[in-house]
Amino acid sequence: MISIRNVTKSFGTAKAVDDLSLEIGQGELCVLLGPSGCGKSTTLRLVNRLLEPDSGSVLVGGENTSFLPPHELRRRIGYVIQSIGLFPHLSVHDNIATVPRLLGWPRARIGERVAELLALVGLPDYFAKRWPRQLSGGEAQRVGVARALAADPPVLLMDEPFGALDPLTRVRLQVEFAALQKRLGTTVLFVTHDVGEALRLGGTMVLMRGGQIEQLGRPEDFAHQPASAFVSEFLGPEYGLELLGRYPVMERLRPLSALSSRGAVDSASAAQSGELSLPRIASTANLKEALSAMVAGGNLVALVCDDSGAVLGEISFEDAACLDKEGEQRCV
């Protein structure tokens, strides 16, 4: 869907992007990751021609972008930035309606589309009448995403869109957005410097350094075969644990064993009888959280419970510490 071919872009003498090539398939979510100044934002801006490459070419949907007038190209590409950039003098409705209006949609269709988008990003429909200054950061960025998706663009560019939000809101929006992207099948190029964010979004990770691609692949590949010392250093010593956060415990659930059913009494009666109590985790938890619960509870087995507190099964330390199918074999 997006082809970046041998693109170079310099600012003065500094090469921000250096002979970079990248293919992003239809419906793929590609995360450009890297430290400040690695050229990830520049790469993003080359796609919708907010910047022009010095050499090389960028294709979107098979078309060479340099042959299209920039404003026409951009109406087909959604764009979300950290500072959001909502138009403060326009209502939420009018902000979202920006691109459809530029495309000359009829009024009724725009109204329907705005209602649809508000529901899509999880905002009640009365928000259409609000003004940007009445929104919290998280609400504003939801509107920003809705605005970018308004004309149903095949491609979405996002430059650290959740960077300015508080940690709780950030994680919630990341998870919601990842689900939304899967549902819509939009091709997304996402820029971030936050490894955790890249992992929560899933998709292909592209780690950049000095305007070039250092490593590209699935998040697991980065753990198993880091391309360089820089990769390991950037991902950090806890990357393995972070990676576990991508996997839900329900995938590793085992039926309750005889041994642990002794510990499946609730902690109050366990405390009374002096019996052992196993740590409990929710069925929505991930492997990282399961490990954390085991560490905190001082046991190598944790019980997985549903919302009502009923025990569904157990998960062992060995199960929880495995990355994927290959990894599973490796750790047995």
Place this chain on the structure above:
Amino acid sequence: MKLSARWQLDPVLSTGVLLTILAVSAFPLLSLRPNRMLSGRAVYLAVEALPWLLTMLAIAGAVLFLSRRRTGSAYFPAPVAVRPGHAQLIWQAGAGLLLLYGLFAVAGGLAAIQVAEGGRASLGSGFWLALPGIYVILHDAAGRLGRRRGFLVWLLAAAGLVLMLAGGGLSSLSVLIEFSNRRDSFIASLAEHLFLAGFSTLLAFVTGFVLALLARAGTWLERIIFAVMNTAQTIPTLSLLGLLILPLSLLAERYPALAAAGLRGIGPTPAIIALFLYALLPIAGNILAGLRSVDASVREAAAAMGMTATQIFLRVELPLALPLIVGGVRTALTQSIGNAILAGLIGGGGLGALIFLGLAQAAPDLVLLGALPVAALALAADRLLGLLARYLGRRTADSGVYQGAAIA
């Protein structure tokens, strides 16, 4: 346990009331003169219209009584003064309006009696001192009553005065005699004045817009443009008018076509040029500041949505800059209305001509006839454009009342 109420007076309001009381009782309301230039005899309310004085004093006293604040007892003092009740404020506004109407009515009535005996009745120091006192009373009530009811208070005040004027109740006052003596030339001067101020501001707006766009294009252009405008702004108004006389006369002499088009060293043209130069800086400066105030991320978002440069300017930058642009016009127009008085000095006409004529003839009421409308015009322009700027900026201004804070 006996609770004793204390009196605690609002310092501003009580100053207004005391000023009113002092003004009407101890200062002459009118000054009566055999003719309009000789100085005359003072007319005191206490001497000529004692019942009126007592009524006004009673009303002023009532305002003071109404404004007392019950702040708790000697044993349990309330930390914050109890806010005045709604009814209390309506009474206060009503009392203020009565005082205002009363002041004008008694001045007009006494003037009519005096003028019937021959001579001129000018407004005296008592009148001019009572006016700000009553203003404070009304302002206090209107301010606390909220925007809508407050506006109604001022509307009633203005309507009452207009009715009195129209009904002829004030026509014996010397200012109005001056007015009726020269009704036609007053209306012409007023029109000239409005034209001088309005046209120069309009010219400055058009030019300022172009200059601001040029200044935005390049920093060196900006530096040159603003250096020139700053210089013009720094030259004192009268000096600028003087400085313009010689080059403009020379131009007119050299090119008769220009002279035929109205360009001369004196008259309205140099006045308009000077006013235009003064208006340029606030207008161009505010347009530039307005356009610059648009957040870079908003501009980037607009471009990334696929707006063309023209669309970005018309749909995003201009609407966002509008409150500041209107603010610039407000400054420029208010200033031009005041400065246009000086056009009277170089034969440019306007209300300044009346003022300078009055000064030359030592006729204070003629000066007033010119000065009062200028002050009223300047205040009106300032208020109206200020309201417009606030209305335009209501969605984006930082000082908004409502700031939603729901959690995402």
